[in-house]
Amino acid sequence: MTATWTKLRDGSWGVRCEDGLAEGKTVSVTRKDGTTSCATIQMRVWGDGQIAIYSIVPNARDGHGHEMMACVECGYSGPGVKMATDMSGIRAPVCRRCDDGPYNSFA
Numbered sequence: 001m002t003a004t005w006t007k008l009r010d011g012s013w014g015v016r017c018e019d020g021l022a023e024g025k026t027v028s029v030t031r032k033d034g035t036t037s038c039a040t041i042q043m044r045v046w047g048d049g050q051i052a053i054y055s056i057v058p059n060a061r062d063g064h065g066h067e068m069m070a071c072v073e074c075g076y077s078g079p080g081v082k083m084a085t086d087m088s089g090i091r092a093p094v095c096r097r098c099d100d101g102p103y104n105s106f107a
Ligand SMILES: [Zn+2]
Pocket: 071, 072, 073, 074, 075, 076, 094, 095, 096, 097, 098
């Protein structure tokens, strides 16, 4: 099914799509205007077995329609932020400064 954006209880954006998606999975999310962008599943917030709502790994946008990844540790977004995999296998963006913290890059 098509994933769509939804507001979470804390005011941040999440996605609504089929239930059973793994954390760290990237989904293509369709906006109301029909354009799509990618989001990375962070955590399942709610689900009924068919449809679920997930929080997503935070992203910032650079103003040109491109998605810039924001570091999950310090919130920095810009050059040097890349996807890294932590010890539990969850992929998340981290900046160069935080990369030698809990996240180990295998990219
Ligand atoms: Zn950082």
